[in-house]
Amino acid sequence: MGRARARLGALYNAGMSTTIPILQTLKAGCAACSMHQLCLPMGLEDADIERLDRIIGRRRRLARDEALYKAGDSFRNLYAVRFGHFKTYQVNAAGEAQITGFQMAGDLLGMDAIGAGRHHCDAVALEDSEVCEIPFANLEELFGQVPALLRHFHRLMSSEITREQNAMLLLGNMRAEQRLAVFLVNKSARYAARGYSPTQFALRMSREDIGNYLGLTIESISRLLSRFRKLGLVQVDKREVTLLDPARLKAMAAGTEQCKPMA
Amino acid sequence: MGRARARLGALYNAGMSTTIPILQTLKAGCAACSMHQLCLPMGLEDADIERLDRIIGRRRRLARDEALYKAGDSFRNLYAVRFGHFKTYQVNAAGEAQITGFQMAGDLLGMDAIGAGRHHCDAVALEDSEVCEIPFANLEELFGQVPALLRHFHRLMSSEITREQNAMLLLGNMRAEQRLAVFLVNKSARYAARGYSPTQFALRMSREDIGNYLGLTIESISRLLSRFRKLGLVQVDKREVTLLDPARLKAMAAGTEQCKPMA
């Protein structure tokens, strides 16, 4: 986690993480963004989307393993993921990390920093990604003029609270097997909401990240995936996952069914 | 948890949970409330506190074990705790609960319901308590007129996210001993912030509730408390706790120190 060094120069070099002029020119705004049904502009009228567009800052591209922000950075912007995937994690006094979430296109990053005016987790790209920078001060101004925007923002923050309460439920009283089922079913639903296949998708994160997020070790994740595979619940090829029995997985996620390790 | 029936008629009868006329008359508003430095009106000017006062609904008293709201209830109000203590918990498909937080005077309840317009956890009084009902629709109106209020509200929601991320860290990668240390140190800090002793306070919740919150069993909590007691870290009498070695407890909470069970 903390030891993950940015592997620059894979597809993008360090310079790419700053704004690319040609993209600025091509910038089409929220209305044209495929995520505007999920993201901050959701439900806004065209005129209001326009106003939102005007305050949105530059786009930022991040190479895999590059940090969008780090704990301790002062808070100025929220970020909307345009494409790619991120993880956010907190590091405790002993230097161990806990991943608190995985974010994908349409998700908003940085809301936890509003309270203290300072980020207290790291946000790192899991693959080459792009975000919209949303200067929070400007957004606050706009809230006064676009009530629908404010209301949606509150819904987003509230949903973030709900998401984390669900994570507490998972970490607090589910067995390993159920945790992984919940994880897979969740990912499935999130891809479905974005128009992708609910049964076939790529995990963007390492087994270690999954384990960390679910409060388990990498070995446990590996063993569980093997078990799920042997039971015909999933098909796994590297990070490509196919859910072969979504119904059973959902039942396991709900806790109404379980699977024993085979003899 | 789910089986806890409201034990009415202890100090207050069922009728007390509705508004008591004499209290309405005596109602002095936020400015006079001892919690206004921590609660929603924090940092507001007198004139704005006045405006906030005008939208605040009735006060509600709750007897021990009485529910302020239940999962599924439609969301209309936020609640500010005036005195007493609450727990919020979510129930999963299998009927098991996970306590997601303990709230005390000055805390705001219900923010997680804004997103869906519906509560998805139960909030239950741990002792006889009182809350201010804050109609959210009115609060939203006021946001447009009192920017400082909106800003503080955002800080509160954001802090709620932060709190839950810390809970994830706790549940995801701390051992039992460290979890309990964090719990005690947290309580200590929260009482200190309210002007009470940081070293001596009453736990308002059962061992079962503590265990549930920390992702441990009641037996583990009991054993850990015994161990802490034998090591001279705390003194425990029923639910009365005295922190005898706060420094050591803080070190344990931070993960820089640990204590083995004695031979």
Add this chain to the structure above:
DNA sequence: CGCGGAATTGAAAATACTCAAAATTAGTGG
């Protein structure tokens, strides 16, 4: 072709859980 990170698998160990019983405390009714 070989290096290195990531993932898998196995065996042993540890932490926390379950089950059970006893002790203590709180609540209820006489």
Add this chain to the structure above:
DNA sequence: CCACTAATTTTGAGTATTTTCAATTCCGCG
């Protein structure tokens, strides 16, 4: 106010799930 009953807490013994440690294997990439 006391006694009885129910609920909560404590403690013990045995167990289970998950971790830890270790050894391979797999794969991408130079």
